[in-house]
Amino acid sequence: MSELRYHRLPWHDEQWHFLQQAVEQHRLPHALLLSGPPGLGKEQFVLSFAQSVLCVDRDRDGVACGACRQCQLLYSGNHPDFQWLKPDEESKSGEITIEAIRSLTANASLTSHAGGNKIIAIQPAHRMNKAAANSLLKTLEEPTPGSVILLLTDQPGRLLATIRSRCQTIYFKPPHRTQAIEWLSDKVTQEDPRLLLTLANGAPLKALQLDxxxxxxxxxxxxxxxxxxxxxxxxxxxxxxxxxxxxxxxxxxxxxxxxxxxxxxxxxxxxxxxxxxxxxxxxxxxxxxxxxxxxxxxxxxxxxxxxxxxxxxxxxxxxxxxxxxxxxxxxxxx
Ligand SMILES: [Zn+2]
Structure with a gap:
């Protein structure tokens, strides 16, 4: 069977090992704030991490097997224990509303189907409007065992301080330029990777989009x-x-x-x-x-x-x- 696995990016090692250690020691926080500029692959990190947590046969480094039923479901975007919440594309305001937060955090939806963890990712978290943020705050104050809420943002200052204080923050920063150029060099086809990386403020995935x-x-x-x-x-x-x-x-x-x-x-x-x-x-x-x-x-x-x-x-x-x-x-x- 082909491998249905999300690969983590080479500059995510530190964040990865930190969370894997927390998983192993059964002290994974209920809420994580993934903070850092756009174009660093925070989404991909969430996918590889969620797959790792839900996989039934991950390796010693926490890497998902890419073959089990859980991996397949996650890779196809149909895993009942993993949910993305993003602003409604139809909405002109581009906000994440209280209704969306309520439906996500309703007690039943926070209980895992497979009996393991339940993972919810909210992105961009700073687009929650005030009512939505307050509703989420209540959930963070009384977490459901086994549920992990990941808040992704490149503007953490726009989140309520009370939300930030209830999350463990994981920082993402641009990789070393040499590592980024090396990663880009066999992927860019049209432009000079050095110029692209500079225009992208050192963010490799953004540099790739500009190619x-x-x-x-x-x-x-x-x-x-x-x-x-x-x-x-x-x-x-x-x-x-x-x-x-x-x-x-x-x-x-x-x-x-x-x-x-x-x-x-x-x-x-x-x-x-x-x-x-x-x-x-x-x-x-x-x-x-x-x-x-x-x-x-x-x-x-x-x-x-x-x-x-x-x-x-x-x-x-x-x-x-x-x-x-x-x-x-x-x-x-x-
Ligand atoms: Zn697996």
């Missing part, structure tokens, strides 16, 4: 448009319209990177430390036309837009405002 020449060409075009705005060569509203269909989260992340690089260049930073090394020349030209203080002020506006991007009901208007405001930076340029 798409069309996407990276679009990024170059967008950067060009953004820099031309400051030179008065483009109209902010029509540019925002042209970017309208693009993934907002990625767009704002790139925009942040351009502004940070301008600040770095302005402050005499080393070219090698830039996110957008392939755009150094164009960035330098713009950096010469604007002062540091204005750039810092603008960066705060970009951060503010980013913090609401997932729940923003009028993202197009926000983008327009952001680009208009960028044009205004020109008047303050030195």
């Amino acid at each position: 798409n020449s069309e996407l990276l060409n679009a990024r170059k075009e967008m950067a060009k448009g953004f820099l031309q705005l400051l030179a008065g060569k483009r109209d902010p509203v029509s540019l925002a319209r042209g970017w309208g269909a693009f993934d907002r989260v990625l767009l704002l992340e790139w925009l942040t990177g351009w502004v940070i690089d301008l600040i770095r260049l302005k402050e005499g930073g080393d070219e090698g430390g830039l996110f957008n090394r392939d755009l150094t020349q164009a960035l330098q030209k713009t950096a010469d036309k604007i002062n540091s203080r204005t750039l810092h002020g603008y960066l705060l506006q970009v951060y503010a837009a980013r913090s609401t991007v997932e729940s923003n009901l009028n993202p197009q208007l926000t983008l327009e405002k952001l680009l208009i405001s960028w044009c205004d930076c020109r008047t303050q340029a030195c």
Whole structure:
């Protein structure tokens, strides 16, 4: 039979061994907070860990057999003792609601079918609205034996402090660059893994998602448009319209990177430390036309837009405002 197993990523060893030890010593916490930037494979970690916990024939390292009935069920996404909770895709607010938490934490659903553990993963946990978070808190205060709740987030500060304090936190951080490049080198097909990893802030899975020449060409075009705005060569509203269909989260992340690089260049930073090394020349030209203080002020506006991007009901208007405001930076340029 083919192996139906989720493999853990090479940079997850530390987190893996920590939890395996807890399993062996029967002191697995009822709630875990898996915290760290996106693109590090927290989801894959959850899947490999859940499979390990539910498998009836795991090896000494805790690795699931990939052949038993439990492994098969988990791999096919049908294991009754493992559940993912994510925001309803239809929901405009992108929130995880109290109804979803209630149905997940109802007593019956917290009891294992197979007689072992029951695992529930909530992602992104910071998207629970207030009522949902309070409802979850009650469950965390009175845990059901054998149930393990995993909260995944890249923004732990947005969770209730009372929730955080009831979870054991497992941190995920970008792997060493050499390890990440080695992992990427036989997977990327279109772009330089070093550039991809830098653009992805050191997150290997994100770097892999960016391995798409069309996407990276679009990024170059967008950067060009953004820099031309400051030179008065483009109209902010029509540019925002042209970017309208693009993934907002990625767009704002790139925009942040351009502004940070301008600040770095302005402050005499080393070219090698830039996110957008392939755009150094164009960035330098713009950096010469604007002062540091204005750039810092603008960066705060970009951060503010980013913090609401997932729940923003009028993202197009926000983008327009952001680009208009960028044009205004020109008047303050030195
Ligand atoms: Zn198994």
